[in-house]
Amino acid sequence: MDFTTGATLQAVCEEKKISIAQAMKEREMTLGNVTEQSVMDRIGVAWKIMKDSATTPIAEPRKSIGGLIGGEAKMMKEYRESGKNLCGEMLSRAMSYAMGVLEVNATMGLIVAAPTAGSSGVVPGALLAYQEVKGVSDEVIYNGILNASALGYLLMRNASVAGAEAGCQAEVGAASAMAASALVEMEGGTPEMCLNAAAMALSNLLGLACDPIAGLVESPCQTRNSIGVANAYTAAEMILAGVKLPVPFDEMAEAMLRVGKSLPFELRETALGGCAGTPTGCALGCKICKK
Numbered sequence: 001m002d003f004t005t006g007a008t009l010q011a012v013c014e015e016k017k018i019s020i021a022q023a024m025k026e027r028e029m030t031l032g033n034v035t036e037q038s039v040m041d042r043i044g045v046a047w048k049i050m051k052d053s054a055t056t057p058i059a060e061p062r063k064s065i066g067g068l069i070g071g072e073a074k075m076m077k078e079y080r081e082s083g084k085n086l087c088g089e090m091l092s093r094a095m096s097y098a099m100g101v102l103e104v105n106a107t108m109g110l111i112v113a114a115p116t117a118g119s120s121g122v123v124p125g126a127l128l129a130y131q132e133v134k135g136v137s138d139e140v141i142y143n144g145i146l147n148a149s150a151l152g153y154l155l156m157r158n159a160s161v162a163g164a165e166a167g168c169q170a171e172v173g174a175a176s177a178m179a180a181s182a183l184v185e186m187e188g189g190t191p192e193m194c195l196n197a198a199a200m201a202l203s204n205l206l207g208l209a210c211d212p213i214a215g216l217v218e219s220p221c222q223t224r225n226s227i228g229v230a231n232a233y234t235a236a237e238m239i240l241a242g243v244k245l246p247v248p249f250d251e252m253a254e255a256m257l258r259v260g261k262s263l264p265f266e267l268r269e270t271a272l273g274g275c276a277g278t279p280t281g282c283a284l285g286c287k288i289c290k291k
Contacts, residue, residue, distance in 0.1 A: 001026050006154055006195045006249035013191035020181070020191050021146035024153075043142045046112050050124035053104040053111045054097035064106035066288050068218040073100035076226075090133040091233055095226040098125030102222040115152040115161040115174055118210075118217045121225035122175035123148050126183060126232050136186070144182035151178045151198050158250070159257040163210030164269040166260020168221075172228040173205040173256065179232035184239055193239050199252040200235040200245040207259050209267035211274025214285035220275050 003009040003023065012023050028039045058077050063070035076096035079085055085092045098121030105111045105120055114123040127144050130136070152161065152174065160166040161174045177198035184197045205228070213219050247255070266273030275281050 001030050003027070003150075004154075004157060006198075006253070009150060009154065010191050010195060019143070019147070019185055020150050020194050021143035021185060023191075024146040024150040027150075040142060043145050044138070047138065047141060047145060049110055049112050050101070050114070051128055053101045053109060054121070054124045054128050055100065056109070057100040057103040058096065062103065062107045064103065064216070064218050065108065066106070066214055066216040066218050068213060068216065068284065068288075069103060069106055069222050071103075072222060073097070073103055087230075090129050091230060093132060094125040094129035094229040094233065096125075097128050098122055098225040098229045099222050101125065102217070102225050106216070106218045106222075114148065114178065115156065116163070116171045118163060118168075118212075118221050119161075119171040119175035119225060119228065121222075122172060122228040122232065123179045123182070125225065125229045126179040129229075130183060130186065140186055144186045147185045147194060148178035148182040151181045151194075154249075155253055159253040160260060166257055167208055167263045167268055168210040168224060169202070169205050169208040169256055170260050171210065172221075172224045173202050173208060175225075176205060176228040176231045176235070177201040179229065180235040180239075183232060183236035187236070187240055189236075189240060195249040196245055197235045197239040199247060199249040200239065201231050202249075202252045202256050203245060203247065204231050204235065206256060207263070209263065209274045210269040211267060211276045211281075212269065212271055213276045213281045214288045215269075215271035215276070216288070 003012050057073045061071035061074045073096050080092040101111055101121035105117050111120045113120050127141050131141050155161055155174045160170040163171045180197040180201040181194040184194045
């Protein structure tokens with residue numbers, strides 16, 4: 001079984017009366033000629049790496065190679081525990097975890113690129129916070145990962161997940177769409193609702209530039225992962241509440257790619273524009289290069 005667009009994925013799910021997670025699992029088994037257990041074992045390995053990369057920096061903060069980040073995930077946890085946090089328990093946890101994964105990435109640690117290193121905090125941050133607050137099993141999370149994987153596959157095939165090609169909307173935006181879809185499925189939403197949540201998440205970050213200071217995946221990448229998590233929860237909650245985006249997923253994915261290709265090259269991972277192009281960004285870049 002295979003699907004190549006959001007529309008064909010939804011059609012497969014409706015015809016076979018299965019979830020997006022189940023459709024993705026069957027696709028992996030069929031095209032990879034592997035057993036269901038093999039697929040789930042690989043997801044289990046990925047989930048362990050995701051959890052470790054989200055939580056380790058909170059217990060053991062480390063300064064990044066460029067020195068721009070380090071310790072922020074722990075700060076977020078401590079602020080949440082103070083009871084002064086503005087966001088709810090789940091979102092506050094998710095933000096902290098998402099930022100932690102970027103800290104691991106920036107210190108040459110092991111992460112799962114979901115779908116990229118620069119956006120690797122969004123999916124694990126969203127899913128781990130959901131698991132801890134909701135108290136669901138790993139099996140539920142595995143289905144969330146399968147769902148997110150299906151959306152990531154479609155975006156890689158039909159649009160882009162590369163900041164150098166289509167800006168940060170293609171990295172954090174894609175990760176946010178993947179997480180939003182996964183959250184909707186784990187909450188009992190239909191495949192159509194999942195795709196609509198992903199489309200909404202993409203639309204909310206449409207046009208986001210990729211402008212890493214000094215060309216390093218540190219700042220503003222880390223805080224944008226926390227924004228990606230917040231966007232995923234926002235889109236998922238709106239869809240679950242009955243709010244709809246009129247533009248279907250496939251059209252939104254195509255629009256994201258068009259917008260990304262229309263961005264000037266300075267805003268596509270060149271470190272020449274946006275945050276990187278500010279006087280402070282340039283000064284930091286020069287300072288790091290002299291180290």
